[in-house]
Amino acid sequence: MTTIVHDASESVLLCREYNLYMKPIAKMTISVSLPQLKLPGKSISNWEVMERLKSMVHPEQFSSLRISKSTMDYIRFEGEAENKSAVKRFLTNLDGKSIKLSGFTDVLKVRAAETKMDFPTRHDWDSFFRDAKDMNETVPGERPDTVHLEGLPCKWFAPKDTSSDKPSEDVLKCVFEKFGKIRNVDIPMLDPYREEMTGKNFNTFSFGGHLNFESYVQYEDHTGFVKAMSSLRGMKLLYKGEDGKAMACGIKVSFDTTKHLSDSSLKKRHQERLKLQELERQREEQKRREKEEEERRREEERKQRELEEEEKEKRREEKLRKREQKLKEREEKKNQKKVKKQQEEEQKKLHQKIAMEERKLLLVQRNLQSIRLIAELLSRAKAMRQQQLEQEKAELARLHKEAEIQRQQEAELRRKQEAELRRVEGEKARALELQRKERELRDRLLENLLKKSTNQEAGSNGEDQKWEGPSTEPPQMEEPNRIGTTVTRDHHQSKSRKEEERGTSREWNRGSGRSRTRSRSGQRRSRNRRYRNGHSQSRSGSGQRRSRRSGHGRSLSRSRSRRRHSRDRRGHRRSGRSHSNTEMSTMFLTKSSPRSLYHSIEYYSNTIYLCWRYLNDAVREGTNQYEKAFGVSSKDLFEALYRSEEEMVKFMQLMNSIWNVCGRDVISAFNLSQFRSICDLGGCSGALAKQCVSIYPTCKVTIFDLPKVIRVCRDHFLPEEHERILFHGGDFFKDNLPEADLYILARILHDWTDDRCIELLSKVYQACKPGSGVLVIESLLYEDKSGPLSTQLYTLNMLVQTEGQERTAFQYTHLLNSAGFRDTNIHMTGKLYHSILARK
Ligand SMILES: C[S@@+](CC[C@H](N)C(=O)[O-])C[C@H]1O[C@@H](n2cnc3c(N)ncnc32)[C@H](O)[C@@H]1O
Structure with a gap:
């Protein structure tokens, strides 16, 4: 342990070069006896005791004070003073003294004495070597020549010029040569093999951080050894630093008993060292080998690792490659898929295109087939049409022929009638001549009678003698007018009518005969009664003249004018009385006549004529x-x-009037008895409906017309209920048509254009059941439209008044066919209007 030395006055120089001195150790042992502890829990504090001891030496101080032993009975301290002289004073103050501790009644007794040094004496080493059997005093190391030192601070023995803290054998030699010539020194800690050899650990540290070391110093002479031992007894080692501060360190000195520095030991250690060196070398070698091995292994491992790395890298690369490959493949697959898809799509498109093309082809083929079919149909239709046309042509030719025959027959009939007329006229002339002669005779007779009676009644009142004979002639049907003698197929009809007329004439003649016996006023009354609706019979001469001037009166008064002239030729003075209605004018021109054309003429004059002004x-x-x-x-x-x-x-009224004249002809032109329900489309005043119900007793007729026309028809023309005549207001272009077996279209189609006609006929066709029919009643033009004059006039009238025209039989047939009707039959009545019957 190293302590700081304040007072180095007692120190003895050991080695100047290394500032090392020897300082005497001033140690004392202080023993403090402890009292018996009576109070439990109470104890004596070592520290307090130590403090008391320190105070007891005060003002001097212990260099160190430490407890070396502590029991229940005493505490032993080891104290050290600065120098030997101080020890005495310390002992004086301490030995035999007592300490009174607070809280303790008993005092503590102090015993102090200078510490005895544990250091070998001469006797010790002499007796040791004497007694030691294995020691040979002649051999260095086996005799008392080696000092064994322990606790030497390494730093103090380190070479000066190095910064190393390791002690040096040279420094050791230098320091301890002071006592004699040194033969050998050994610092075991410097021997790297020593620890292994001895099994000791040399790396010991002293307090203060200095590493201590042990050493062996072998003197060549025994004296050197003895001097060293004697000098070092009771001494500490002191070191004075460059700064003047001194430090002391207790060292342990003994003599070597282990033959440490004997030759055999040296040799042995040397061998051991060699061995160890060898071992070390071997170890080194081993180590090296191991290292090499390790390195090799490491190298191998490294290589392995590298290989592995490489492998890994390869694998990684492979993996990457594979991944790339995979990616590539995937990409390729994707691309292939894409391409495939594209191809498939293209294929699909191609297929679609092909399918489309095929379909187009098919369509084209179908079209072609259709065209061929249509062509075939057309050619067939054409052939049929051709056939039909030919048939129609043949039919027309037949019709023409029939019409021609009819015309010829009519002409023949007319000729015959004219001949008959001439004959009748001749007869009439003869009769008239006879009548005239008879009248002359009668007149003469009358004159004679008058003369006679004048003579007889001379002087008496003779008012009757002023009668100048009848002023007017009873109307006579002297001449069947052409107007009344239309040619029909049915001769019986015209014949009966003639007879009827003749009957009228006869009746008239009978009446006139009767009237001869009447007075003039009576005759006038009689005539007025008969012709109350007539125009001219009761008129004065000037009225008759007016009648003659009027267009329709002209032809009707011709025979009378002639008669007047003939009478004039005979010198009669009754010319003013010669104008009167013929039977025909009575029949057709008188307003009340059932066959009156009064309203027609009125309409022609007041309405149609106005349109004709714009004929151009x-x-x-x-x-x-x-x-x-x-x-x-x-x-x-x-x-x-x-x-x-x-x-x-x-x-x-205009529409109504004509059918009173020739309605029967058109309705009876065909036998319509099979048609139980008839609908007269545009039936107007109901004139034809009446004809139908009168000719066909089982049929029912519906008059179809615009609602306002139906209302007027019911109010003015058919005011009385007729159980077989029904009414239906509507628009035949827009509304549904009533159900019927036969539809009549009388003077309807001539009002409209071809398109409208086909539209209406198609509608009628739709309404027809199979077998049902349509009866078209119209005035027909010759096929070349060169006549008849009346129809030509009608067609001009249609132009100025309507959208339509009069048509030929062929044109109507064409319209009917266009609407779907077949079996068209045309009946020329020989009068103004004709009938065409067609069926579904
Ligand atoms: C020229 S007249 C013929 C009348 C009659 N059929 C005759 O012959 O005496 C035409 C008739 O068709 C009728 N008419 C015109 N257009 C019509 C329509 N759209 N619907 C129904 N009747 C219509 C007229 O009211 C008229 O009575």
């Missing part, structure tokens, strides 16, 4: 002239015609 424009423009004539739009034809209720009634 109508021909140029090809449209009706309603707007110009009446200032009303003709967009809706019948709205224009029915511009007022008055006009509508007039028109209906």
Whole structure:
């Protein structure tokens, strides 16, 4: 242990070079006896005791004070003073003294004495070597020549010029040569093998951080050894630093008993060292080998690792490669898939395209087939049409032929009738001549009788003698007029009518015969009664003249004019009485006649004639002239015609009148008894409906017309209920048609264009059941449209008044066929209107 030395006055120089001195040890042993401890829990503090001891030597101080032993009875301290002289004073203050501790009644007794040094004496080493059997005093190391030192501070014995703290054998030699010539020294800690040899650990540290070491110093002479031992007895080693501070360290000195530095020991250690060196070398070698091995192993491991790394790298690369490969493959697969998909899509598209093309081809083929089929159908239709046309042509030719025959027959009939007329006229002339002669005779007779009676009644009142004979002749049907003698197929009809007329004439003649006996006023009354609805019979001469001037009166008064002239030739003065209605004019022109054409003539005069003023424009423009004539739009034809209720009634009267003359002919042209329900489309005033129910006793007829026309028809024309005549208001272009077995279209189609006609006929066709029919009643033009004159006039009238026209039989057949109707039959009545019957 190293302590700081304040007072180095007692120190003895050991080695100046290394500032090493020897200082006497001033140690004392202080023993403090302890009292018996009576109070439990109470104890004596060692520290307190130590403090008391320190105070007891005060003002001097212990260099060190430590407890070396402590029992229940005493505490032993080991104290050290600065120098030997101080020890005495310390002992004086301490030995035999007592210490009074607080809390303790008993005092503590102190015993102090200078510490006896444990250091070998001469006797010790002499007796040792004398007694030691294995020692040979002649041999160095086996005699008392070696000092064994322990606890030497390494730093103090380190070479000066190095910074090493390791002690040096040279320094050791240098220091201890002071006592004699040194033969050998040994610092075991410097021998790297010593620890292994001795099994000791030399790395010991003294307090203060200095490493201590042990050493052996062998003197050549015994004296050196004895001097060293004597000098070192009771001494500490002291070191004075460059700064003047001194430190002391207790060292242990003994003589060597182990033959440490004997030759044999040296040799042995040397051998051992060699051995150890060898061992070390071997170990080194081993180590080296091991190291090498290790390195090799490491190298191998490294290589292995490298290999592994490489392998790993390879694997990684392989993996990467594989991954890349995989990626590539995947990419490729993807691409392939994509390509495949594209190909598939393209394939699909191609297939679709092919399918489309095939479909197109198929369609084209089908089209082709259709075209071929259509062509075939067309060719067949054409052939059929050709056939039909030929048939129609043949039919037309037949019709023409029939018409021609009919015309010839009519002409023949007319010739015959004219001959008959001439014959009748001759007969009449003869009869008239006879009558005239008879009248002359009668007149003469009458004159004679008058003369006679004048003579007889001379002077008496003779008022009757002023009678100048009848002023008017009873009307006679002197001449069947052409107007009344239309040629029909049914001769019985015309014949019966003639007879009827003759009957009228006869009746008239009978009446006139009776009237001869009447007075003039009576005759006038009689005539007025008969012709109360007539025009001319009761008129004065001037009225008759007016009648003659009027267009329709002219032809009807011709025979009378002739008669008047003949009478004039004979010198009669009754020319003013020669104008009167013929039977025909009575029949057709008188308002009350059932066959009156009064309303027709009135309508022609007041309405149609106004349109005809614009005939030129109508021909140029090809449209009706309603707007110009009446200032009303003709967009809706019948709205224009029915511009007022008055006009509508007039028109209906016009329509009504003709069928009273020739309605029977058109309705009986075909045997229609099979058709139980008939619908007269545009039936107007119901004139044809009446004809139907009168000719066919089992049929029912529905009059179909615009609602307002139906209302007027019911109010003005058919006011009485008729159980077989029904009414239906509607628009035949827009509304559903009533169910019927036969539809009549009388003077309907001539109002409309071809397209409208087909539209209406198609609608009728739709309404028809198979077997049902349509009866078209129209005035027909010759096929070359060169006549008849009346129909030509009608077609011009259609131009100025309507959208339509009169048509030929072929045109109507074509319209009917276009709407789907077949089995078309045409019946020429020989009068103004004809019938065409077609069936579904
Ligand atoms: C020229 S007249 C013929 C009348 C009758 N059929 C005859 O012959 O005496 C035409 C008839 O068709 C009728 N009419 C015109 N357009 C019509 C329509 N859209 N619907 C129903 N009737 C219509 C008229 O009211 C008129 O009575």
